[in-house]
Amino acid sequence: MKINRRIFLTAAAALTALQVTSLYAADKVTMGFIYVGPKDDYGYNQAHAEGCAGVQKLSWVKGVEEASVAETTAVQETMRNMINLDGAQVIFPTSFGYFDPHILKVAKQYPKVQFLHCGGMYTEGKHPANVGSYFGYIDEAVYVSGVVAGHATKSGKLGFIAAKPIPQVLRNINAFTLGARSANPKATVQVIFTGDWSMPVKEAEAATSLINQGVDVLTCHVDSPKVILETAERRGIYVCGYHADGSKLAPKGYLTGGEWNWSKVYTDYAEKVKAGKSLMAGTIPHLVRGGLKEGFVKCSNYGPAVDESAKKDAEAAKAKFMDGTMVIFKGPLKDNAGKEIIPSGKEYKQQDLELESMGWLVEGVLGSTKS
């Protein structure tokens, strides 16, 4: 085809028209989501991808996703591409390790784009104004898992396979233990740290070792609980899920589990952005938190092995979370070295930032935060 004047003019006109339509489309909210692993891992990333799918049900939201992005400069590239090529106005880099230095660096370069990080690393005043943080009090759902686990165990030995001894993980271990000991005061929780978020061979090895030690209920805090759920089911013990509903992987042994409900959180953000609110103007809060009551997290449906008394206690705990009277971390509370960490009469509410820098394990946990 020879490019003559007419074709050139038509093409130019078409391009202009495209430009105009994209200007008109500006009232669409474009949100970018970045995951550290695959989108269907039965875990952390799947929970976020489900949140993205949920918010995209709104006709005026355009979701852009990229999975398996490493916590390196790769994530900076992804963020820039989402901003420059897709026109993302809000970006959700969901992994813990994306924050420092990657989000901080890109956020300074694009002061008009909002960056919302999942986790507790944002500090007011220290970090850029267009950065915020959101997280759910999933320890509430994990506490409920603990109550059910405490009822289900016969040996009184529970196992917790965790990735790294960071505050969010320790908080779940402690909540699980406190929940279990509320049902069975003699229960202990043996912790194994695998050292990283996704170590399938080590997770299987850890699960096997714990089961060999007589542990009969397992739970975990790793990116994808799949291998642990399957190993537990194969060895015929009970298991509590984490991140997403894993009951399909352990149809016999699945008790319950803590799940995220990110579609609610993302929808809230989308509506605020559409209404013209922003972090920079201070109309979107920099810290957004919520638990069972706010609908940020939920509990999996009970598995077939959960008996009536366990359900009753678990439902009672849930009800107290829903009406806001439940406090997980309250005095007198000792750590597992016997030192008093919360004196009698003192309570840490969920919103207390003290809990987001937790460095101790409660009495009843067998394990240590030291590496």
Place this chain on the structure above:
Amino acid sequence: MNAESIGWWGVPIGILAGAIRGGTPFLLVSLGECLTEKSGKINLGLEGVLLMGAMTAYAISYKSGSPWVGVMAAGIAGAVLGSIHAFLVSRPKVNDIAAGIAMLLFGTGFAFYLGKPFIQPSAPQLPGISLGGWSHLPQIAAALKISPLFVLGVIIAFIMRWVFRSTRWGMQVRAVGDSPAAARAMGVSVSKTRFICIVAGSAMGGIGGAHLSLFYPGAWTEAISSGQGLMAVALVIFARWNPVQCLWASLLFGGAQAVGPSLQAVGINTGYYLWNASPYVLTLLVMIITCSNKRTLAGAPGALGAGS
């Protein structure tokens, strides 16, 4: 449901069981690498082959319903990747290490790309061979449930030793690896022999991947290999290119993987990062001990890394 605890016995049992379970991929990959290196070429792409094998085995097992078909498909996938590598390194002036790294990246990326839809479904698993029926302890029974692919690996190890020692074909492979010029003078086709060795070696690597996704840990995820394919290459040096020693070395590396978790399970919490790193530390130690610029390694094929 077992309420019995085996306490400290959990550590040796865990290491033993871990050696067999975790050592199987090391075994199959190192045997494949051993065969490849005996013919005078290095295939660093076996890490990619391992992942490709794991993904293919899982996908085909899920689609066909038969794990054995999955194992076969993993072998074929390995052979296909191997034939690409074999073709590349048979060209003049192609460096086999560089080509291997390219194959590693290609195999890994390709497996991740094709494997996306198979992360979530559960595929039928390979049945274990129970050798622990004599024990009333469920821990021992579980520890002695052995992967059929481990048995396959042990058989291949002994067959390979016999082939290298006492068969005409095995001698030809050794001749090609030690002195291609002499082999050529004997009338042996160097390029054909190397092609067959690389393809067969990669097929074994693929089957090693099938063990990961269809037996232990028994799932397809992108982090499933965590460098085991590369460690197996170091392991071949450690085993001095001897297939039966590859077996012992694989058991050692597999056992090292299990040390960290089993110690934590009995309440030893200090230094778990160090214990978890033990397979890698072991690899480094092997490299340091075996590397010397004063002498060549005993048992190393003469043409290895010589570019001829």
